[in-house]
Amino acid sequence: MIEILSTGPLCSVQDAGRRGYRKLGVSVSGSMDSLAFRIGNVMLGNVANAASIEITVFPFRVRFTAKTRTAVTGAACGIFLDEKAFPPWWCFEVNPGQVLTLTPPSSGARAYLAVGGGIDVPEVLGSRSTDIKVGFGGFEGRCLRKGDRLAANFVAEGSAASGSDGFGVVPPCKGEFERESARLGNADGHAGTCARVLVGPEYDSFTGTSADQLWNADWTLTPDSNRIGYRLDGPTIDLKSPIEMLSHGIVPGVIQVPPYGKPIVMMLDGQTSGGYPKIGTVIEADLWRLAQAALGSKIRFRRVEIDEAVAASVAQEKFIQSIANSQWRAGWK
Amino acid sequence: MVDSTGNCKLKLSYLGEAAILCESVGTLDAGAPDLGLQTQFWALAEVVSQWPAVDEVVPGMNNLMVVLRPGISEPWALLEDIRKEWPHVAPASLIGRVIDVPVTYGGQHGPDLQFVASRAGLTLEDAAALHCQPDYTVYFLGAHAGFGYLGGLDARLHTPRLDKPRMSVPAGSVAIGGVQTGVIALTSPSGWKLIGRAEESFFDPLKEPPALLSPGDTVKFRINRVEA
Numbered sequence: 001m002i003e004i005l006s007t008g009p010l011c012s013v014q015d016a017g018r019r020g021y022r023k024l025g026v027s028v029s030g031s032m033d034s035l036a037f038r039i040g041n042v043m044l045g046n047v048a049n050a051a052s053i054e055i056t057v058f059p060f061r062v063r064f065t066a067k068t069r070t071a072v073t074g075a076a077c078g079i080f081l082d083e084k085a086f087p088p089w090w091c092f093e094v095n096p097g098q099v100l101t102l103t104p105p106s107s108g109a110r111a112y113l114a115v116g117g118g119i120d121v122p123e124v125l126g127s128r129s130t131d132i133k134v135g136f137g138g139f140e141g142r143c144l145r146k147g148d149r150l151a152a153n154f155v156a157e158g159s160a161a162s163g164s165d166g167f168g169v170v171p172p173c174k175g176e177f178e179r180e181s182a183r184l185g186n187a188d189g190h191a192g193t194c195a196r197v198l199v200g201p202e203y204d205s206f207t208g209t210s211a212d213q214l215w216n217a218d219w220t221l222t223p224d225s226n227r228i229g230y231r232l233d234g235p236t237i238d239l240k241s242p243i244e245m246l247s248h249g250i251v252p253g254v255i256q257v258p259p260y261g262k263p264i265v266m267m268l269d270g271q272t273s274g275g276y277p278k279i280g281t282v283i284e285a286d287l288w289r290l291a292q293a294a295l296g297s298k299i300r301f302r303r304v305e306i307d308e309a310v311a312a313s314v315a316q317e318k319f320i321q322s323i324a325n326s327q328w329r330a331g332w333k
Numbered sequence: 334m335v336d337s338t339g340n341c342k343l344k345l346s347y348l349g350e351a352a353i354l355c356e357s358v359g360t361l362d363a364g365a366p367d368l369g370l371q372t373q374f375w376a377l378a379e380v381v382s383q384w385p386a387v388d389e390v391v392p393g394m395n396n397l398m399v400v401l402r403p404g405i406s407e408p409w410a411l412l413e414d415i416r417k418e419w420p421h422v423a424p425a426s427l428i429g430r431v432i433d434v435p436v437t438y439g440g441q442h443g444p445d446l447q448f449v450a451s452r453a454g455l456t457l458e459d460a461a462a463l464h465c466q467p468d469y470t471v472y473f474l475g476a477h478a479g480f481g482y483l484g485g486l487d488a489r490l491h492t493p494r495l496d497k498p499r500m501s502v503p504a505g506s507v508a509i510g511g512v513q514t515g516v517i518a519l520t521s522p523s524g525w526k527l528i529g530r531a532e533e534s535f536f537d538p539l540k541e542p543p544a545l546l547s548p549g550d551t552v553k554f555r556i557n558r559v560e561a
Contacts, residue, residue, distance in 0.1 A: 022391045022400065024544045025474045025518070025536075124538050134478050134519050136538040201346035201354060224500070228522065244493055244511045246366055247482055249391035249398025249475060251352045258524060259496040273393055273475030273482075275494065275510060276524070281349035309350035310406055317404065 001065040002115065004148040005099065008057020010226075013119050013138035013150070015051040018127035022272045028252060029129035029137065030268050032227060032291035033110050035172055035316065036074035040114030042324045043071040043091040043169065050118025050153075051128035053144070055111045058104040062113070064094045068154040069116040069166075072100075075108030075292060076171070092166030108173070108292040117153030132227065133269055169323055173292070192218065192298030195286040198309055200255065200278030202243065210237040214255075214279055219263070219299045227269040230290060232299065236261035239277060247275040253282040265290060285312035341370055343419050345412050348398070353412055355419075356396040365491075365512045366394045366484045371472050372424035375548060379425060380418055386411050392473040392548060394482050394513060427549025429471065434516065434531050434552055436507050438464070440560030442530035445492075449509060449528055453489040461559045463487050464507075464528065469514065471550040479518035479536025481546035486514045498524035505530045507554070518544075 016037065017030025031037030031054055041050050058077055064070075071091040072079050079086040080101040086092055094100065102111055121128050121139050130138025139150060203211060219232040237257050250256070254266045256276035265282055266274070267290070282290060283304065293299055304312075341357040348354055355377065357370055374397045378390040381399055389400040399415065401408055438461035439446040450460035469483035476482075492509045499522060502508070506517040508525035517523060518535035531554075535545045546552070 020389055021478075021543075022389050023474060024478060024542075025476055025480050026478045026538075026543075125543065131478075131538075133521055134536070134538065198347055198349050200348070201344070201356070242493075246356075246394035246396065247475065247510065247513060248354060248356065248393035248396040249352070249400075251348050251398070251400065253349045253351070258494075258498060271476045271521070272391060273398075273473075278348070281347070281351075283349045284351045306347050306350060306408060309347075310408065313350055313404070314406065 002119075002150045002152055003063045003065065004144050004146055004150070005061040005063055006146055007060050007144050009143060010056040011060060011144045012054055012130040012132060012142075013051050013121055013128060013144070014054045014130060015128045016049045017268065018125055018129055018131070018137070021125050022249065025272050026125060027131060027133065027269050027272060029127065029131050031112060032268055033074050033112065033288040035288040035320070036110070036112045037114075038320055039089070039169060039323055040071040040073040040112045041118070042320060043073075043167075044069055044114055044116050046114065046116065046118055050114065051121060051138075052112045052114040052119060053150075055102060055113060056109065058102055060102040060111075061099060063097065063099050065096055066154050067093070067095050068152065069093050070100065071114045072102065072111060073114070074111040075105035077105040077108075077111045078103035086166065087168055089171045090166055090168040109294045110291055115152045116155040120151040120153050131269070172288075172319065192300060193289050193293040194300050194302060195282045195289050196304045196309065196312060197255065197280040197282050197301040198304060198306060200280045202277035203279055205239050205243060205277055206257070206279055207238050207240055211279070213237060214263070214301055215303055219301070221293050221295055221297050221299055223295050225295060227267055229267055229270050230265040230293075232263045232265065234262070237263060237279065243277055245275045245277065247273050250274045250278070251281070253284060253287055254278050255280045255282065283309040283312055285309070285316045341373075343416065345416060347408065347412075350408060351401055353399045353401070353408065353415065354396065355399065355415055365486070365488065366472060368470055368484060369424065370395050371470075371484070372426050373422055375427060376422040376425035377415075377419060380422060381415060384411070384414070391475065393475065394472050394484065427547075429547055429550030431551045431553065432546065433555060434533055435555045435557040436461075436465070436529040436531050437557045438507075438529035438559045442503065442506055443528045443560070445509075445526035446528040449490060449492050449526055452492060455489070457561065458559050460490065461529070461556050464490060464514070465554045465556055469552040469554070471546045471548050471552060473548050474544055474546060476523070477517075477519050477521045478538070479544040479546065481515055481535070481550070481552070483514045483552055486512055490514075492526045494524040495526065498522050502527060503530075504535075505532060507531055
């Protein structure tokens with residue numbers, strides 16, 4: 001069991017998401033930062049889709065009732081097992097009775113707590129993710145509260161686990177990805193998030209000035225942004241003339257522009273269809289960057305074409321594979 | 334715009350590297366959705382859903398979103414396959430059930446009925462009666478779980494979406510979005526104009542099937558009462 005000792009209002013059980021039910025209007029849900037989520041499970045040797053806890057409000061404290069291993073990935077929060085501190089993106093052993101505390105992050109917005117074997121909640125419509133809007137899946141269909149006790153499929157085998165200080169991985173926001181981010185437009189000192197965008201079906205329906213604004217402005221992530229959508233503030237984006245569209249399917253990452261002229265990026269709890277004009281789509285490989293953008297921070301978009309979007313997905317897959325293939329992880333197992 | 338095979342032309346666009354949106358172009362820019370065309374999109378959805386590169390198909394209102402399986406390295410090939418397939422799809426009629434939905438029009442849960450009625454030059458009662466008149470076809474489910482997009486709305490009731498969507502609209506709200514109407518199935522954000530309230534439950538994840546409505550079903554609204 002994992003007992004929740006203290007939590008904010010927006011922590012929930014999430015896996016890779018609920019696929020196959022969009023045609024009923026069911027949102028994908030799942031971990032906002034799919035990269036951090038997946039790497040947590042890779043570090044533990046879990047199945048790829050084992051459910052984890054997504055933590056958005058800190059501090060977050062849990063007590064473990066059984067021996068297990070755990071990995072904390074995503075936002076660079078403080079990680080304390082009882083008094084002992086671990087760096088971000090770290091995998092370590094815990095013993096019965098030990099308390100894990102995650103403190104507010106120095107960078108990033110969402111942390112993922114993965115445990116050996118995954119959080120054991122029932123699958124609903126093929127996924128363990130919490131659909132917070134509808135109120136099903138995850139733990140009792142809701143965000144976690146103090147006093148909740150989560151079951152986990154604890155696995156604690158392996159000699160390397162005992163008495164070890166564990167191990168970490170280089171966070172994707174460092175190293176290669178950081179250099180990439182610089183190429184994406186951080187070179188001029190922009191300290192915010194950069195995400196790559198493919199132009200959307202209605203891109204040419206916006207005025208030329210407005211279309212340019214999408215790429216040139218520093219967008220502010222407004223406080224009413226959440227897992228459903230990111231509402232951005234910045235210059236007003238105008239259509240050449242109003243369009244009333246027939247509703248159609250949309251995916252997380254789609255940037256809609258309602259008539260009030262401020263873009264909304266649909267996120268994982270977003271609606272499965274919409275009807276506002278779409279100026280672009282944040283590529284899937286960069287959705288995790290948005291997931292880690294703090295409320296009030298700046299976001300910048302860079303235009304790419306489809307081949308670059310595919311290449312970014314391939315590169316991300318390789319990055320995860322390189323961690324999965326690492327010798328030290330094999331030794332740990 | 335109709336091509337040599339008699340089928341409406343398709344506009345294909347990428348929604349990132351994850352999905353392809355297939356839309357009809359030319360014929361319907363200002364008009365209502367077309368049921369004949371919808372049956373072609375239902376048929377396209379059926380064919381495309383069998384392809385190995387495809388993860389999910391999500392029909393829309395006279396359009397189709399195709400969600401790619403993760404890791405598909407050549408989405409442009411899939412796009413070409415869809416373009417080639419479209420002229421060959423035969424319309425697929427879906428025979429559905431008839432579902433009666435009593436509605437309380439106006440009042441607290443229909444704050445936009447007044448706007449919709451005045452725009453049409455109608456009284457609240459006449460606007461409600463006009464909304465109840467047609468047999469609506471469920472074109473597709475989307476926006477949120479269990480929400481059916483209904484085609485067949487009288488042109489006098491066509492109403493633009495809100496300039497800025499409401500953050501939360503209660504489940505059961507009967508709403509109009511452009512040329513479409515429907516019942517908000519779960520409390521959620523929406524940019525549609527709200528004209529009334531229904532009591533039915535439209536989605537339960539633990540039921541099989543989870544959604545009350547299916548594409549091809551017919552919805553008949555009935556006036557429960559009209560409130561000012």
